[in-house]
Amino acid sequence: MAKQSAARTKMLASQAKKAAAERRAEKAQNNSVNPTSEASIDQYAELDGNWVAIGLPAPARRALIDDGLFSVSDLRKTSLAALKELHGMGPNAIRVLVAEMKKADLSFRK
Numbered sequence: 001m002a003k004q005s006a007a008r009t010k011m012l013a014s015q016a017k018k019a020a021a022e023r024r025a026e027k028a029q030n031n032s033v034n035p036t037s038e039a040s041i042d043q044y045a046e047l048d049g050n051w052v053a054i055g056l057p058a059p060a061r062r063a064l065i066d067d068g069l070f071s072v073s074d075l076r077k078t079s080l081a082a083l084k085e086l087h088g089m090g091p092n093a094i095r096v097l098v099a100e101m102k103k104a105d106l107s108f109r110k
Helices: 006-030 038-047 049-053 058-066 072-077 080-085 091-103
Strands: none
Touching: 006 038, 006 058, 038 058, 049 058, 072 091, 080 091
């Protein structure tokens, strides 16, 4: 599979952030959990390639994408404590992310 251009990745990330913000606003307005639509699943599928490659479960991938984290290097922007607070981040996902950060010789924000 060919690597996406930086501009396309940035555009898809922007669309995903907008969609996530709209879902959060709608969820806050309705105070109920809305089922994930097929369209939003397709948007996640276009962005979560890096996370699928390292073996993260789907809830963790969606949480990272909603938070604007699209690759391992993006994890430098956030702290480990903030990651643990994301809905969908379980102990296995945290373990996988910490291991990938060590492989890439990166560290979380303090």
